Amino acid sequence: MNETSVKSAAHLYPVYIGENLRHQTDHYLSKSYSSVLIITDETVASHYLSDVQESVSQETVYVHVIPAGEKAKSVDTFYQLHTKAIEYGLDRQSLIIALGGGVVGDVAGFVAATFMRGIDFIQMPTTILAHDSSVGGKVAINHEQGKNLIGSFYAPVAVIYDVGTLHTLPDNEIRSGYAELLKEALLADGDLYQSLIMKDLSSLSNKDLADKLLKGIEIKAGIVGIDERESGIRQHLNLGHTLGHALESLLGYGYRTHGELVALGLLFAFRVSEKTFSSQLPYEQLYTWLKSNGYPFKLPFVEPARILSKMKKDKKTLRTTIQMVLLKDIAKPALVEISDEDLLNYLHDFQKELEQRND
Ligand SMILES: NC(=O)c1ccc[n+]([C@@H]2O[C@H](COP(=O)([O-])OP(=O)(O)OC[C@H]3O[C@@H](n4cnc5c(N)ncnc54)[C@H](O)[C@@H]3O)[C@@H](O)[C@H]2O)c1
Ligand SMILES: O=C(O)C(=O)C[C@@H](O)[C@H](O)[C@H](O)COP(=O)(O)O
Numbered sequence: 529m530n531e532t533s534v535k536s537a538a539h540l541y542p543v544y545i546g547e548n549l550r551h552q553t554d555h556y557l558s559k560s561y562s563s564v565l566i567i568t569d570e571t572v573a574s575h576y577l578s579d580v581q582e583s584v585s586q587e588t589v590y591v592h593v594i595p596a597g598e599k600a601k602s603v604d605t606f607y608q609l610h611t612k613a614i615e616y617g618l619d620r621q622s623l624i625i626a627l628g629g630g631v632v633g634d635v636a637g638f639v640a641a642t643f644m645r646g647i648d649f650i651q652m653p654t655t656i657l658a659h660d661s662s663v664g665g666k667v668a669i670n671h672e673q674g675k676n677l678i679g680s681f682y683a684p685v686a687v688i689y690d691v692g693t694l695h696t697l698p699d700n701e702i703r704s705g706y707a708e709l710l711k712e713a714l715l716a717d718g719d720l721y722q723s724l725i726m727k728d729l730s731s732l733s734n735k736d737l738a739d740k741l742l743k744g745i746e747i748k749a750g751i752v753g754i755d756e757r758e759s760g761i762r763q764h765l766n767l768g769h770t771l772g773h774a775l776e777s778l779l780g781y782g783y784r785t786h787g788e789l790v791a792l793g794l795l796f797a798f799r800v801s802e803k804t805f806s807s808q809l810p811y812e813q814l815y816t817w818l819k820s821n822g823y824p825f826k827l828p829f830v831e832p833a834r835i836l837s838k839m840k841k842d843k844k845t846l847r848t849t850i851q852m853v854l855l856k857d858i859a860k861p862a863l864v865e866i867s868d869e870d871l872l873n874y875l876h877d878f879q880k881e882l883e884q885r886n887d
């Protein structure tokens with residue numbers, strides 16, 4: 529087991545990462561609670577819920593299972609969870625455990641942030657992607673008009689990451705989580721990036737993956753430690769998301785995974801970076817790796833003007849100007865304002881290029 533932590537001006541919490549941690553949940557709780565509510569989704573429940581339930585010895589343990597997938601990051605689920613919390617009689621000394629991927633973590637975390645104005649919660653991630661979502665305290669639900677538009681910053685009291693749960697993930701979820709790892713490496717560690725992109729996803733060993741996830745978490749924790757509430761450098765963690773989030777919302781939540789669309793967004797950010805800084809980024813290498821690892825490039829056509837208008841809902845938008853995270857070079861990110869006219873052209877060229885390559 530490895531242990532690291534997130535240490536910001538306001539918070540300090542441990543991140544435990546290793547095999548079989550789900551069997552020892554109690555061991556990682558720093559105090560006893562009046563009751564515990566485990567929130568998970570139906571797929572995760574079928575694999576891992578009983579392990580976690582058996583490892584929590586607090587007297588009163590409740591469970592609520594939500595549907596699997598992005599659509600559950602909704603006002604409806606949020607409201608149902610509050611109803612359950614009230615019906616079960618949770619109080620201010622209760623704990624919520626979010627057992628699952630980013631969807632469970634984000635919605636359960638937002639419930640924890642708002643139930644009786646905030647109760648403790650623990651993140652127990654079960655996806656590769658959730659190495660990112662479980663750390664940093666961004667909790668949210670989606671609005672029909674845009675991703676994560678309703679939410680808050682609310683730190684967990686601990687993150688317990690059992691990487692032994694990852695072997696049941698389907699291929700598209702492996703691709704999704706790995707894209708966020710590529711993102712973290714692109715922001716801060718060129719060697720890590722090269723080592724991530726050297727291998728195909730099919731040849732990843734558990735040990736190798738766990739080592740890389742720890743590095744990704746350390747990069748993220750370092751950034752969150754400096755700027756937890758995203759007034760500056762934390763915005764860099766949004767690399768790839770200006771396009772990714774717009775597509776998630778336009779194609780319909782859950783049409784493709786978050787990370788697969790972020791991967792497309794990374795490629796787009798490479799192109800825009802090249803145009804903005806005349807920088808030389810390894811675009812071809814990234815394109816080839818994504819393609820050969822099954823990332824989706826054939827998506828329904830969306831008019832650039834609709835993408836642009838959706839991008840304006842992004843939280844980095846300043847008044848009406850879109851700001852994108854770009855790379856002057858690998859590990860040299862910068863937040864840059866891009867005019868609508870330029871963005872429309874870049875989107876148009878990018879779509880055309882992908883279309884031609886898909887033939
Ligand atoms: N809060 C943050 O900082 C942050 C960061 C990145 C992403 N996110 C959010 O996270 C969400 C995506 O998270 P995700 O990719 O984990 O999606 P997810 O939670 O929907 O999980 C993906 C799918 O895998 C299943 N699953 C989960 N664990 C499994 C396991 N061990 N074995 C088999 N199946 C398993 C789930 O049931 C689901 O169907 C998005 O909503 C995104 O916006 C948040
Ligand atoms: O932690 C962050 O900060 C991130 O931006 C991480 C992203 O991977 C994640 O998708 C996040 O939820 C995006 O946040 P948002 O503020 O753009 O909704």
Ligand SMILES: [Zn+2]
Pocket residue numbers: 708769786790
């Ligand atoms: Zn993300």
